[in-house]
Amino acid sequence: MSLLLASAGFGLITSAVMAIAAVGFTLQFAVTDVLNLAFAGVMKAGAFTAYLVNQAGYSVWAGLVAAMAAGSVLSVLLTYFVYAPFQRRGTAPITLVIVSLGMALIIEFGIAAVAGGVGVSYRMGQGRTVRLGGLVLTTVQLTIIAISLVVMAGVHALLGYSRLGKAMRATAGDRMLARTCGIRTGRVIALTWALTGALCGLAGTVFAIDIGSFDSTSTDIFLILILAAVFLGGPGNAYAAMLGALVIGLATEISAAYIQADYKYVVAFVILLGMLAVRPAGLLGTRT
């Protein structure tokens, strides 16, 4: 029982990190219509920005803010200089996926060229250990979960109660119809890139805090997990991404405790494939 609770604790932290990334990814995908495989690259850029800030003598939490800004700027630059020109030329969505894959490689090896191939870690303490029932978590881990909950609440408020959120949902539903209704879809898409880029930078940094030591390749398998979480819930739906992240995060960590740590991702992927075979549109998705 204690093993289950301990692994569930790890699962909750992984889910919290994954949920931030998955919500960012799914919003980006739904509104901009780009399946951005360079998402993990932007996460790395955010994590390394936070590292630079941390190395300059500031707290890692200040680095977190810098990472959000860096993720936001990098995402906007990506769309402005790379994706938008392709979209203007009428490039097929799947070709854009290949373009984003190319950008992912450019960012990854760009970071590797600058930062080197060695693992780095933030200068920070893990805080004291807190026992919640059977769960044993550090204050840093609790902070990560709290950040994730705040982000989820913020996304809920944004989508449900703000004009921008409604415009984003309208743009995701039908871009042409949204435009004819007077929504400035170009501006909404640019803001979505900035917002999801910030989420991406944030996710990259909390991921790096969570795993301790990271390098330019650390987020590669995490991207596949994000994709699994997004498509498990149903792409384009922020709440589905949260649910998908919770399922995938818990499944990986609990299976790591009971089977072998090497196979923990296998369990997550089997769940996703089983899900796709039974409900191809995802847990909360509706087939269009």
Added chain:
Amino acid sequence: MYYLIILLVYAAVDVIACLGLSLQFGVAGVTNFGFMIFQAIGAYVAAALALPPDTANGGFQTYVGGFSLPFPLPWIGAAAAGGLLALPFMFLVGRRLRGDFAAVGLLVTAVLLNLLATNYRPLFNGDAGVAVVPTPLAPGMFVATSAVYQYAFAAGGVVLAGVGTGSSGGSPSRRTGARCAPCATTTRWPTRSARTCSRSALVPWSSAVRSPAYPAASWSASSAPGRRRNGATRRPSCCSPR
């Protein structure tokens, strides 16, 4: 020069792999991000068929199979394995998933199988991989370590790739595929008829063999699609009036 010839060998291997991917992606409209596992299973199966049992060579590696089959049987087996591996994918892509869902489903399957192959050592020696795979035709015709062998291998690869490129224009699968192209490219999601063609395209273009000791490729261009279970040849249903 030796470096150049090695590059040529790999280029020829990639040409053959790209032929299969081109047919799936460009013609049939299947975005197969899991293509690497078709190539990997070809390499593994060819190695398992060509190698002696794993107790040989001092038993320093473990793997299933080990049939010591002569060339070209391992290559034919590799191509068949690629085709067999396509069957479950056919179900996944052809019947259940479309577009981005199919791309993600195949990508996740590829990563999953990769994790299994690299972590489960009894299957194909885990992440160390399978080594000392016998080189095709080496003892009889060439010395495997000589430059002549590399030249012959590269030339063979290029010829194979060239034949593949040429024959794909006239093969039944290509004809079927070409007829699919309009409906696969004009609709964002493949229509039912286009998906029928996707299934047929996924099977014959199976796998390319690629491993350090086995830097060559094989594929099955001759296994024509369109055989129904009752043996009757399928009419290319795509683009026909419905």
